[in-house]
Amino acid sequence: MLNFKKKLAVSISEKILSAFSVEVSADEIGEMFEFPPEPHMGDVAFPSFKLSRTLRRSPQQIAEAIADGLAVEGAERVEVVSGYVNIFISSEYTVTSMLGNMLALGDDFGRLTEGEGKTMCIDYSSPNMAKRFHIGHLGTTAIGNSIKRIHEFSGYKCVGINHLGDWGTQYGRLAVAYSRWGSREEVERLGVKELERIYQKFYIEAEKDPSLNDEARAAFTKMENGDEELLAIWRWFKEISLKEFMKTYDLLGVSFESYDGESFYNDKMDAVVKEIDEKGILVESEGAKIVPLEDYKMPPCIILKSDGSTIYATRDITAALYRKKTYNFDKCIYVTDAGQSLHFAQFFKVIGLMGYDWEDQLVHVPYGKVSIGGQKLATRAGNAVLLEDLFGEAIKRVRAVIEEKNPDCEDKDEIARKVGVGAVIFNQLSAGRIKDINFIWEEALNFDGNTGPYVQYTYVRACSVLEKTPMPEVEMATEIGEDEKEMIKTLSLFPIRVRQALCEYEPSVISRYMLDVCHAFNRFYHNCPIIKADDSTKALRLSICRGVKSVLGNALWLIGMEKTERI
Numbered sequence: 001m002l003n004f005k006k007k008l009a010v011s012i013s014e015k016i017l018s019a020f021s022v023e024v025s026a027d028e029i030g031e032m033f034e035f036p037p038e039p040h041m042g043d044v045a046f047p048s049f050k051l052s053r054t055l056r057r058s059p060q061q062i063a064e065a066i067a068d069g070l071a072v073e074g075a076e077r078v079e080v081v082s083g084y085v086n087i088f089i090s091s092e093y094t095v096t097s098m099l100g101n102m103l104a105l106g107d108d109f110g111r112l113t114e115g116e117g118k119t120m121c122i123d124y125s126s127p128n129m130a131k132r133f134h135i136g137h138l139g140t141t142a143i144g145n146s147i148k149r150i151h152e153f154s155g156y157k158c159v160g161i162n163h164l165g166d167w168g169t170q171y172g173r174l175a176v177a178y179s180r181w182g183s184r185e186e187v188e189r190l191g192v193k194e195l196e197r198i199y200q201k202f203y204i205e206a207e208k209d210p211s212l213n214d215e216a217r218a219a220f221t222k223m224e225n226g227d228e229e230l231l232a233i234w235r236w237f238k239e240i241s242l243k244e245f246m247k248t249y250d251l252l253g254v255s256f257e258s259y260d261g262e263s264f265y266n267d268k269m270d271a272v273v274k275e276i277d278e279k280g281i282l283v284e285s286e287g288a289k290i291v292p293l294e295d296y297k298m299p300p301c302i303i304l305k306s307d308g309s310t311i312y313a314t315r316d317i318t319a320a321l322y323r324k325k326t327y328n329f330d331k332c333i334y335v336t337d338a339g340q341s342l343h344f345a346q347f348f349k350v351i352g353l354m355g356y357d358w359e360d361q362l363v364h365v366p367y368g369k370v371s372i373g374g375q376k377l378a379t380r381a382g383n384a385v386l387l388e389d390l391f392g393e394a395i396k397r398v399r400a401v402i403e404e405k406n407p408d409c410e411d412k413d414e415i416a417r418k419v420g421v422g423a424v425i426f427n428q429l430s431a432g433r434i435k436d437i438n439f440i441w442e443e444a445l446n447f448d449g450n451t452g453p454y455v456q457y458t459y460v461r462a463c464s465v466l467e468k469t470p471m472p473e474v475e476m477a478t479e480i481g482e483d484e485k486e487m488i489k490t491l492s493l494f495p496i497r498v499r500q501a502l503c504e505y506e507p508s509v510i511s512r513y514m515l516d517v518c519h520a521f522n523r524f525y526h527n528c529p530i531i532k533a534d535d536s537t538k539a540l541r542l543s544i545c546r547g548v549k550s551v552l553g554n555a556l557w558l559i560g561m562e563k564t565e566r567i
C-alpha cells in the first residue's frame, strides 16, 4: 500500500499542477489519504476538501479535476463521491504487488528507514525507590517500552534510560523512619514492602510531631554532604528496590541501557548551576535561585532552593546536558503522566535559554492519570493496586481458562504468563495514551471482545494453519474475493500505521490496528476454506496467513506483548 500510495500521490500532485497551476507536493498529498472502512468507498480515498482553501475551489471541482483521466498502476476504477476521490485497486495488483511485496520482505515488512543513522534516548518507567510498583507505574513502563520498540523498528538506535528517583528529601525521611521504627531483619525479610511501611509511618507520626520533618531535612543535608553511614543505608535501600523492580521488568520483558538515576547527577550539578548563572539567566528570589519564565507564560523554574539544595528540575537539566554529550541524541523522549507536563515545559525552556539549539529535540510524552474506581491513586491512601497482584490475578485467570479448554496443553504456566501479562499490557495500551484511566478490576481482567487474549488467539490460529498445511508448489491464484482483498489491504497498511504511531508517540495506533487485522482475519478464516481449496487458491490463502503471522507477530512485539504459537 505504501508504494501504491506514493505513486498515487505523485499522480495527484501532477494533476493539481496541470489543472490549477498550483504546486502541492506529493508528500503533502500523501499525508491526506484516508483508508475507508467500507469496500464500496474505495481502497484509498482522497478528501479534496483538504485542498479547497489552497486551491480556492469547491471540493467537488477539485475531486473531478483529479479523477479526470487519473491513471496509476494498480488502480482499476476511480469514483468521485461528495468531494472524495475514491480509488479502487485491482485484484491482480493486490495479490502480485501488495501481497507479493509483503511476502518478499517477510518479517521485515513494516520496518521503516526513518530513523537510520539517528539516536533516540527514552526516559521511562523511572520509579522512585523504596516504593512498590503499582498501576500508576504501568503507563510509563508500557508506553515507554512500546515507543522505544516502535523507534527501533523504524531504524533508530535507542537508549532506554531508567532515571530512578533515588535522591531528594524523601530519602532523609526514610532514613529517619528507619532509625526510629525499622530493623535490618525486617527490611531483609520483607524488602520494599517494609520500606513502604516505615515511610508511611513517618507521615502519620510527623502529623503529631512536626519536628520530625526538620530531622528529616537535616538527615538529607548530611547525605548531601557525604555522610557515609547514612549513604550506606541509602545504597542498601536502593539495591533492595532495584532488585524488586527487576522482577516486574523481567515479567514485562522490559530492559534499559542505563540505570543512571537522579543521584548520578549529584557531582555534576554545580557546574551546570554555574553555567546557568554565567549565561545570565539565574535570578535571586526570596533566597532561592530561579530562572524566570514569565515571558513564556510559565512560573519560574527553581534551580536552587533557599537552603542551597538542588531540586528535581536541577537534576533534569543536568541529565539532559549529560545525555546530549554522552549519546548525541537526535531526540530525547520523557514518558510521564500529564501531571508533570509543566515541569518538562519549564526545564526544556531553560535549556533553550541557556543557548542550546536542541531544545526542540526534547519531547515530553504525557499520558492520562490513573484512578481507582473513581478515586485518586495514592500510596499513602493505601488504595494503590500493586502490579504484582494485577499480573498474578491475570495469569491465574488465564491459566484456569487453559486448564478448562485445553487440559493436555504442555506448558500451561508459560503460556498463562505470556497471555496474562499481555492482557494487562494490551488493556493499558488500547486507548489513546492521554485518556485518563479509571482502573476497574473486572474490566482489566475481562478477556472477551477486543482484548489481548483475542489478539493472541488469532495469532495462534494463523500459526497453526501454517503448521498443519503444507504450501503447494504452484503459482498462487490472483482472483480474489472480498474477504481476501480486505485481509491483504489491512495487512498492507502496517507500515503506514507504524509511521503514524512513530510520529504521534502513540502505541494505541498499533493496538487498534491489530484489532483490525484480527477482525479481517477471523472473517477471512471463516469464509475462505484453506485445506479444501484447490492448489492455487490454497497457495494464495496460505500466503495471506503468512502475512498475518508476520504482521501480527511484529505488532505484538511493538506493543510489548510476548507471542505464543499455541494456547
Ligand code: ARG
Pocket: 123, 125, 126, 127, 128, 163, 164, 165, 316, 334, 335, 336
Ligand atoms: N521519578 C519520577 C516519578 O516517579 C519520574 C521521573 C521521570 N523522568 C525524569 N527525567 N524526570 O514521578
